[in-house]
Amino acid sequence: MLPLEGVRVVEAAQMIAGPLAGMVLAEQGADVIKVELADGVGDRMRLLGSRRGDVSALFHGINRGKRSVCLDTKTEIGLEAMQKLCATADVFLQNFRPGAAERMGIGEAALRANNPDLIYVSVSGFGTTGPNASEKVYDYVVQALTGMAALQADSDGTPMLTRQFIVDKVTALTVSQAITAALFQRERGHGGQHLEIAMLDVGLWFFWPDGLMDRTMLGDDVNHAPHFSNMYDVKATTDGHVALIAMGNRSWPSLCAAFNPDWLSDPRFMTMEDREANSQALDTEFNAAIAKLTTAECVAAMREHDVPGAAVVPLSEVHEVPQVVHNQSLVEHDAGAAGMIREAKPPVAFMGAERTLPGSAPHLGEHTADVLAALGYDDATVAAITGH
Numbered sequence: 001m002l003p004l005e006g007v008r009v010v011e012a013a014q015m016i017a018g019p020l021a022g023m024v025l026a027e028q029g030a031d032v033i034k035v036e037l038a039d040g041v042g043d044r045m046r047l048l049g050s051r052r053g054d055v056s057a058l059f060h061g062i063n064r065g066k067r068s069v070c071l072d073t074k075t076e077i078g079l080e081a082m083q084k085l086c087a088t089a090d091v092f093l094q095n096f097r098p099g100a101a102e103r104m105g106i107g108e109a110a111l112r113a114n115n116p117d118l119i120y121v122s123v124s125g126f127g128t129t130g131p132n133a134s135e136k137v138y139d140y141v142v143q144a145l146t147g148m149a150a151l152q153a154d155s156d157g158t159p160m161l162t163r164q165f166i167v168d169k170v171t172a173l174t175v176s177q178a179i180t181a182a183l184f185q186r187e188r189g190h191g192g193q194h195l196e197i198a199m200l201d202v203g204l205w206f207f208w209p210d211g212l213m214d215r216t217m218l219g220d221d222v223n224h225a226p227h228f229s230n231m232y233d234v235k236a237t238t239d240g241h242v243a244l245i246a247m248g249n250r251s252w253p254s255l256c257a258a259f260n261p262d263w264l265s266d267p268r269f270m271t272m273e274d275r276e277a278n279s280q281a282l283d284t285e286f287n288a289a290i291a292k293l294t295t296a297e298c299v300a301a302m303r304e305h306d307v308p309g310a311a312v313v314p315l316s317e318v319h320e321v322p323q324v325v326h327n328q329s330l331v332e333h334d335a336g337a338a339g340m341i342r343e344a345k346p347p348v349a350f351m352g353a354e355r356t357l358p359g360s361a362p363h364l365g366e367h368t369a370d371v372l373a374a375l376g377y378d379d380a381t382v383a384a385i386t387g388h
Contacts, residue, residue: 002029002353007183010035010089011066012106014043016139016165017199018095018123019062020172025091025179026065026358027346033089033371034063034362035082038070038386042364052339055361060338062172065358069372070365070386077385079105084375087114091179095123098133108194117192119182123175127198142167142203151211171202225276234312235287240295244302244309251307258305259289328355336360 007030011022019034026032036042045059069085072078083106086092092111094101101107101122108120122128125137143149143161152160178195186192208216214224234241244255249272256264263269263285268278275282290298295311302309313321319330319342332342337360345355365386372382 002027003350004180004183005029007031007091008033008089009091009093009179010086011093012101013093013095013123015045015095016062016168017171017175018093019043019045020169021123021175021179022066022093023062023064023358024172024176028180028348028350030091032066033085033367034066034068035085036068036070036364038072038078038365040364042068042070046364053337054364055337057338057341060335060341060361061343063361064335064343065360066362067367067371068362068365069368071368073104073106075385077381081372081375081377081385082106083111083114085371086111086118088375089115089118090183091119091121093121093123093175093179097136098122098124098128112192115192117186119179119186119192119195121175121179121195121197123171123197123199125199127200128196137199139165139167139199142199145200146203146207147212148203148207151207167199167203167206170206171197171199174202174205235290235298237290237293237295237298241312242290242295242298242302242309243312244307254305254307258301258307260285331357333357337363337366 004025007025009022009025009030009032011018011032012035013019013022022032022034034043041047042054043059043063045062046054046056049056049058051057051059071082071085073082086106092106094106096104102110108122111120112118124133125141126132126135140149140161143166144159146167148166149159149161152162154160175195175197178197182193182195231245233245234243252269252272252275253264256262263282267274269275269282293301299309299311301307318324324330328345329347330342330344332340335341335343335357343357345357347355349355368386369382372385373379377385
């Protein structure tokens with residue numbers, strides 16, 4: 001049995017952060033009902049990137065295991081159905097711009113009137129108030145504002161974006177964890193609550209400990225050291241690249257044994273402080289030593305001398321990494337609406353439950369009739385709501 005079985009989540013969210021949070025809950029057993037616009041398109045992520053029919057690979061990757069219901073809350077009957085559905089929910093999750101849910105008739109006060117213990121979750125870009133609150137926000141916007149892009153600057157000092165939806169994804173994880181905490185608090189007799197989570201706040205919280213550690217301690221008595229990010233690099237071999245960092249005093253002897261024993265007695269590199277002071281010279285020698293080896297030779301040397309590191313695996317070969325295969329981290333299967341796919345299993349193994357997939361991502365409106373019927377609507381009314 002999964003821990004969230006019996007919990008119902010109504011999700012009115014698009015793009016990445018909200019839907020991925022809902023999917024985490026679905027993977028842990030929750031019944032997640034995704035409400036989409038009855039406009040023939042629904043969540044716009046259905047159309048973005050590689051896709052098969054009305055399900056893109058990205059949409060499937062953040063919406064699997066859910067049920068899809070199409071409703072138009074601009075109509076009286078559609079709004080009524082939405083409110084009745086939310087009256088059966090433990091959690092309502094939305095990521096509209098501040099004020100939009102209230103205008104639609106599904107704000108916290110409206111839904112809590114019929115469901116006092118509801119956990120109402122509002123995910124926004126900047127928060128509900130302030131100079132930027134009404135602006136549209138995407139992942140890269142928060143990367144730019146929080147210093148992430150500045151830290152990723154290339155050798156010429158040009159800021160660079162992390163080329164994945166990193167803020168969206170960590171927001172989703174934050175939202176899902178906050179929901180489970182709120183469910184636990186409710187079980188202890190404290191009722192439902194309104195969770196407000198801004199991507200900007202999550203981005204700063206996530207980035208700050210290491211990304212802005214040089215801006216954490218204030219005052220003139222701080223001993224500043226080179227940023228850890230300066231050590232994050234890949235090294236070219238004769239036929240590929242490897243990633244490794246071994247600058248610490250404990251790992252330094254192992255790195256020397258693997259690539260150049262003479263470094264161990266070089267006065268420029270004797271201590272951590274020496275290596276920091278002569279980092280450019282060390283980097284030059286390090287690059288030259290690795291450039292003489294094949295990737296396989298480099299990895300073998302690291303393994304022999306217990307140096308942490310790995311070959312940089314091409315995207316087309318990630319599924320073949322031996323440890324990935326051993327862990328059965330990925331699975332190939334028929335995912336219904338998405339067709340034959342390869343995807344990652346949920347990462348958490350709960351006692352007594354296998355790491356199984358929660359099901360495929362739904363077709364647009366696939367479960368509308370079933371969900372409305374369960375709310376007590378007869379066939380004629382369901383047809384009126386859905387237009388079929």
